[in-house]
Amino acid sequence: MEWIQPLTKNKVSERKRQGAKVTWGLFLFISLWITGIFFVKTASAAQIGESNLSVFGYLSQAYANSSGGQVLGIPGDGTTDYRTAALLFRYRMSHQGTFVLQLFHERLGESPVQEDHSVEMDWIFYQHQLLDSLSIKVGKIPLPNGIYNEIRDVGTILPFYRPPSQFYGEGSFSSEAIDGVVFSHSIGIGNGWELQTDVYGGEWDFVYVVDGVVTPARSKSAFGGEIWLQTPVEGLRFGIGGYRSTDHDVPVAAPGEKQYQKDIHASLDADFEQFLFQAEYRRSESKNHTFTDYYGLAGIKLFGKLGLHVLAEVATLDLPTLVIPGFDLNDIKLHRDYAVGLNYKFGSDVVLKVEGHQLKTLNSEDPVVPIFMDPIKVKYYIVSLSTSF
Template sequence: MRSFSVSLNAVSRTLCTIAGISAVVAAAPVAAQQSLDNFTFHGSVTTGYGKSDGLGVFGVSKEGTFDYRAIALQFGYKFDSNDRVVVQLLHRGLGTSPLKSVMPELYPVYAFYEKKAKGFTFKAGRNPLPRGIYNEVRFIGTLLPLFRQQMYQETLENIDGLVVSRSFDLGGNWGFDANVFGGEFDIKYSIPTATTPIVGSVRAKNSLGTQLWLRTPIKGLRFGAFGDRFETQPVGKAPKSPPQFMKLVSVDGDFSKFFARGEFQNLSAGAGVKKSSYTNWYAQGGIKPSDKWTLLTEYNQAKSLLHPTPLPDIELNLQNDIAIAVNYTQSANVRYKLELHKADGYSFDSAVPTLVAPTKAPFVMTPAPRSKAYYGILSIAVAF
């Protein structure tokens, strides 16, 4: 048998080590439980079937598609009541839309650190862009009356930078919510032409803007204004772009038995004869016969100012979209939607004639005959 001697100090160190390990092991379940309590997980799944009678519209084709969905998974961790981090992953199914070529299969649409201090909220990182009524909830299908809010398109969902927010009590049941932001974001686009849609993405830099909301004493009624100045990053040897300005105004009325809302947006760049402009707006209204059922209608319109050099400018009515829809809300976390649309104009997934070239004086471009399509979407939205 091996013999050895053990000093009193060695025994003391061993006992202290065992006691320390025992304390850690005993505290581990408490720490683990506290860590789990600080962790949050939420998700939203919206999936549907869409079919058109002819031309493709926003990914809905004549053949029909089940590849129409928005899946958002949000992970959060609270350090305390004033500090947290949030990451939200997004997967989009866009059917046959040309925009699929510039949309990742899965990507972090949000990833930010949030700090609350002295009435202010600071968000740093990839933040939801505070813009209009629906932008910050555009992927939560249970909060949307239609599958997608058409005016917002598939872009400007976030901003890489800083967002500072604060709410103010103005007295007399009036309130004011202010957001100021700065940073960069991507602009994804699909421009209709007579041959094939032009699809791409550009980086907007030096963005500085605000979103303001005025809450009224009438419960459910508020007014909003959004403004942003930014520059697009030059591609290759292209010259630096002139500053671009985006403006949006909102009226949002949501009451117990009915709702009515609308928004108008303008994007402009340049000045004088070189000025470009894109405008779109929508009006939406509906009734709530019961807590479960909602009936609504919506009208969308988009226009663009074109410069067919050397011919005179022309404003082209890109698209009108009329929708009627019915929603059935099974619970706060489950919503079914059936919507029917009529779209006419030039913004389709496949090429359609847009302008007719002049053949005689006064040599002015004229719009081509408008194309049209009827399409429908049946969808279910689940939040958890």
């Protein structure tokens, strides 16, 4: 839900002064990655049996270019400063207990919400199996939120470089993890049907971007859940979820005022061997705004290792408390994205993607487009190579 504008120049200068930190952080990240690979291969070669420690990782490196305006950090002269990478460590402490830690690195080109993303602690939590069908996670945990939230950066799985940008957010108005607790329950309900339920509570940080100013905010007292119904047809499932939170330090609210927010979403996920179709709907409400987003995504395996994907996403915004004489701030056409992409799988662990997007959007970072004006037309393309182990 990225509906208003870029950072000031002094913020960009501040990021440049943090270049040394980024370099050292990236060095640390690569060192850990190599160490992890070395450990796994050495343990396997020594045939010491099953280890309690498992190491996973992924990397997506891209070149991106835009025309008509800068969006999602993609400038008109192109950038290779565009990637995601992570290392995930999973240690089995006992039959019931597991400790999980994920280190994450991301670059977003010239995005105004680009932070010092050298290496950050993406997840860190303890999972305990209470019963065969019931578990609890405590710490900083992936937020159960739609089809892609937990795997939003794993390029070897994603149809495009990223999941739909407005539904899942990219740097602002969204969170990927919750500081708190998640209860997960799975139960078969007969004839191949299965019900998977997550209930969570806690809080998380996010970022507001209004009139060129980036403001850190925090959602507290959040409570929500998500339910997935797995059908007897392998690969076909339906989901519904939502949460309620109390947001603090929101710049569009009066000083010291809390903003109460409700969010609901619904998902259809049909992922088959030769064909993919997905659709999701989200509605987020507070006293100051109503944000609505929906998308459809389809894919087909053309032949061999080549696949074709198409995407259409639409986002609208209502601002009932904002009054600008002569302008209607209800049903604002915030963002439309129409995309097509080709994926070539060299193997299950290496994927090349070429994709093009055509937008009508108010989320342009340069030029800045006031919320009461008409959307502008922007095109961008991304070429990326993803690998995982």
